Amino acid sequence: MSRTLRHVLLIAALAVVLVGLAVALPPLTERFHAWDGGSFLGDVVKGWSLTVLHPAYWAVLLIVGLLELRWPARRGEGLFTVGGAQDLVWLLLAPLFALTIVAGYVALLQRLYEGPLGGAALDVDGTLGDVAAFVLAFLLADFFMWFSHFVRHKVPTLWRFHQVHHSQRMMSMLTDNRVHFFEAMVSATIAYIPARLLGLSNEAAVAIAFLTVFFTGFTHANLRTNLGPARYLVVTPQSHRVHHSTEEPHWDHNFGAVLSVWDRLFRTQWNGAHEYPTIGIPDPDFPLEHDPSPTSVLRTYGRQLLYPFRAVLADLRR
Numbered sequence: 495m496s497r498t499l500r501h502v503l504l505i506a507a508l509a510v511v512l513v514g515l516a517v518a519l520p521p522l523t524e525r526f527h528a529w530d531g532g533s534f535l536g537d538v539v540k541g542w543s544l545t546v547l548h549p550a551y552w553a554v555l556l557i558v559g560l561l562e563l564r565w566p567a568r569r570g571e572g573l574f575t576v577g578g579a580q581d582l583v584w585l586l587l588a589p590l591f592a593l594t595i596v597a598g599y600v601a602l603l604q605r606l607y608e609g610p611l612g613g614a615a616l617d618v619d620g621t622l623g624d625v626a627a628f629v630l631a632f633l634l635a636d637f638f639m640w641f642s643h644f645v646r647h648k649v650p651t652l653w654r655f656h657q658v659h660h661s662q663r664m665m666s667m668l669t670d671n672r673v674h675f676f677e678a679m680v681s682a683t684i685a686y687i688p689a690r691l692l693g694l695s696n697e698a699a700v701a702i703a704f705l706t707v708f709f710t711g712f713t714h715a716n717l718r719t720n721l722g723p724a725r726y727l728v729v730t731p732q733s734h735r736v737h738h739s740t741e742e743p744h745w746d747h748n749f750g751a752v753l754s755v756w757d758r759l760f761r762t763q764w765n766g767a768h769e770y771p772t773i774g775i776p777d778p779d780f781p782l783e784h785d786p787s788p789t790s791v792l793r794t795y796g797r798q799l800l801y802p803f804r805a806v807l808a809d810l811r812r
């Protein structure tokens with residue numbers, strides 16, 4: 495099959511997913527509101543937790559997993575590997591922290607915003623209208639995700655936590671869920687206050703969180719595609735693979751979440767669009783997964799969860 499046809503098929507598959515989401519979104523949003531997140535980002539955190547438990551997510555996961563078997567970026571990676579099994583544990587146990595530590599922390603941030611900052615906000619929705627406000631909210635959220643990702647690579651302590659995400663050697667759509675809860679708190683800090691100051695609505699925030707979960711899942715897929723010319727606008731499975739590369743020249747490039755424009759603007763975009771490097775981290779002490787059995791991946795999850803704390807302490811003593 496020609497490369498152009500492959501790109502067209504993948505973009506069509508993505509379009510189907512996004513249309514499906516647009517249909518699934520309103521009833522889901524209603525469900526989150528019924529659950530009462532209690533705060534702006536609390537809703538987002540809960541929204542994310544429910545998104546990955548929704549049948550649509552698992553349907554997309556299966557479709558992308560099968561596409562990975564047909565057009566893998568590299569053979570031996572993808573959903574049906576030990577790395578996929580480990581990522582599944584990260585996905586299933588994430589709500590434990592999202593609904594407790596992260597939600598509690600976000601509630602604290604909210605108090606800070608309402609206290610010392612006096613709850614000040616621009617009325618973006620009222621001034622611009624719903625659609626323009628949504629587009630602006632999406633652009634800002636995507637920029638803050640870029641910025642927060644950049645910071646997590648540049649600050650050594652934060653890198654220790656982000657390293658967990660980069661430890662994957664067998665990328666799949668699930669790898670997007672291999673994220674330490676401490677990272678979620680860092681992202682919340684960077685994104686929460688500016689978003690609140692702009693007065694963005696909960697609905698916009700929840701919708702953006704949905705779209706981002708599906709899109710960043712897709713860019714982690716083990717797929718051999720750079721999406722053709724669409725890569726000038728959005729992040730692709732190829733460009734995000736370069737971000738995870740084991741090859742030093744690739745490091746500190748392609749930080750984008752959905753749009754690739756921030757990397758182009760800040761000159762952190764890696765221009766090679768046909769490279770599919772091996773992925774992973776150069777830390778020999780990191781507790782990598784080797785055995786897909788349930789007890790082993792659970793035990794490894796515990797070790798991977800604790801490793802950044804131990805590594806930060808060791809770095810401080812050095």
Ligand SMILES: [Zn+2]
Nearest residue numbers: 643647656737
């Ligand atoms: Zn990264």
Ligand SMILES: [Zn+2]
Nearest residue numbers: 659714734738
């Ligand atoms: Zn990644």
